[in-house]
Amino acid sequence: MQKTIEWENLSKLNKPYITVLRTDINILNNTGKYTMGEFVEEFEKECCKYFNSKYAIACGNALDGLTLSLRALKIPKNSEVIVPSNTFYATALAILRNNLIPVLCEPDLNTFNIDFKNIEQKITSKTKAIICVHLYGKPCDMDKIKKIAKKYKLKIIEDGAQAFGAVYKNAKVGNLSDAGVFSFYPTKNLGGIGDAGIIITNNKEIYEFARKARSYGGNNYRYEVEGINSRMDEIQAMFLLNKFKDIEKINEKKIKNANLYLKHIINKSIILPKIDENEKHVFYIFAIRCKRRDELQKYLQENGVNALIHYPIPLNKQPVINEKKTYEIAEEISSTELSLPCSAVHTKQEIMRVIKLINKFK
Numbered sequence: 001m002q003k004t005i006e007w008e009n010l011s012k013l014n015k016p017y018i019t020v021l022r023t024d025i026n027i028l029n030n031t032g033k034y035t036m037g038e039f040v041e042e043f044e045k046e047c048c049k050y051f052n053s054k055y056a057i058a059c060g061n062a063l064d065g066l067t068l069s070l071r072a073l074k075i076p077k078n079s080e081v082i083v084p085s086n087t088f089y090a091t092a093l094a095i096l097r098n099n100l101i102p103v104l105c106e107p108d109l110n111t112f113n114i115d116f117k118n119i120e121q122k123i124t125s126k127t128k129a130i131i132c133v134h135l136y137g138k139p140c141d142m143d144k145i146k147k148i149a150k151k152y153k154l155k156i157i158e159d160g161a162q163a164f165g166a167v168y169k170n171a172k173v174g175n176l177s178d179a180g181v182f183s184f185y186p187t188k189n190l191g192g193i194g195d196a197g198i199i200i201t202n203n204k205e206i207y208e209f210a211r212k213a214r215s216y217g218g219n220n221y222r223y224e225v226e227g228i229n230s231r232m233d234e235i236q237a238m239f240l241l242n243k244f245k246d247i248e249k250i251n252e253k254k255i256k257n258a259n260l261y262l263k264h265i266i267n268k269s270i271i272l273p274k275i276d277e278n279e280k281h282v283f284y285i286f287a288i289r290c291k292r293r294d295e296l297q298k299y300l301q302e303n304g305v306n307a308l309i310h311y312p313i314p315l316n317k318q319p320v321i322n323e324k325k326t327y328e329i330a331e332e333i334s335s336t337e338l339s340l341p342c343s344a345v346h347t348k349q350e351i352m353r354v355i356k357l358i359n360k361f362k
């Protein structure tokens with residue numbers, strides 16, 4: 001029996017960075033500072049350089065980053081925020097946490113991203129912002145979304161949690177709107193060894209608000225805004241600074257594996273993801289679609305391949321949201337999507353083994 005191909009192999013991916021960390025960590029014996037110190041600051045600076053942004057605000061995770069960037073917009077309570085119906089729950093939770101109302105908008109079945117054609121019909125006098133999600137690592141059609149936002153005077157926040165390093169028309173996603181948010185949760189393209197997140201912005205007001213709000217809402221025991229506790233650890237920043245140097249390599253490796261799938265999967269019952277010329281898709285997830293998805297997943301599992309589902313329950317059916325309307329596209333995606341192994345440490349042999357199995361699936 002061959003070794004199972006796991007969806008992800010984080011210990012293999014992170015081993016070299018952990019090795020460096022074992023030495024680096026001794027610096028903490030000199031600084032005695034464990035959160036929000038010089039390493040976090042350096043990481044923020046590196047992110048500004050990478051995204052070509054004025055500001056970067058480190059925080060505890062992307063849910064907090066989304067929560068704070070939304071709060072920084074100072075939009076009135078019970079305002080509506082448009083969000084794709086097929087995103088990960090955290091995007092919607094950031095809206096709920098601010099006493100705002102998530103308004104679900106259907107994605108495009110071909111791109112998995114919010115369909116700009118569906119946005120306008122969701123806009124009311126209460127709509128104040130759109131959170132677009134570069135889902136699976138694929139950039140949203142930002143020009144189209146920005147045009148609508150401009151027409152209706154809406155703010156845009158990009159949820160880039162799955163798209164660190166993705167490029168839309170020569171610019172990195174996350175720096176194409178009022179604010180962009182990234183996650184360093186271990187499985188993400190730039191994954192840490194715990195939780196962490198960052199906000200990218202060129203807006204000074206958002207920057208100043210988020211700087212305060214990530215640390216209860218003020219400084220020197222004087223609190224000006226209602227904040228949260230969302231710090232980044234020095235050890236996390238230390239690890240991420242190191243891995244950051246390899247992010248292009250990591251992304252390129254994922255893209256290479258994705259390209260093998262795109263080139264070699266030949267099976268009429270499989271729908272492959274689409275890539276546009278003017279974008280760099282970083283394949284946090286390599287998402288195929290199949291009518292008999294559950295059967296396919298079981299077949300792969302039985303043959304030593306671990307494929308996952310992102311996500312089995314669409315937002316509208318989440319008990320806390322409990323929308324009465326049906327969301328056909330989101331439901332279609334949640335019942336047909338399958339995520340194939342596509343990490344930076346999967347070998348060509350492993351990917352070819354998955355391809356062979358899929359091509360034999362009848």
Ligand SMILES: *Cc1c(COP(=O)(O)O)cnc(C)c1O
Pocket residue numbers: 060061062063064087088090091133159161162182183184185195196197
């Ligand atoms: C992972 C993820 C988040 C949440 O990130 P955390 O750092 O775990 O809070 C938000 N949105 C999307 C689309 C994600 O994939």
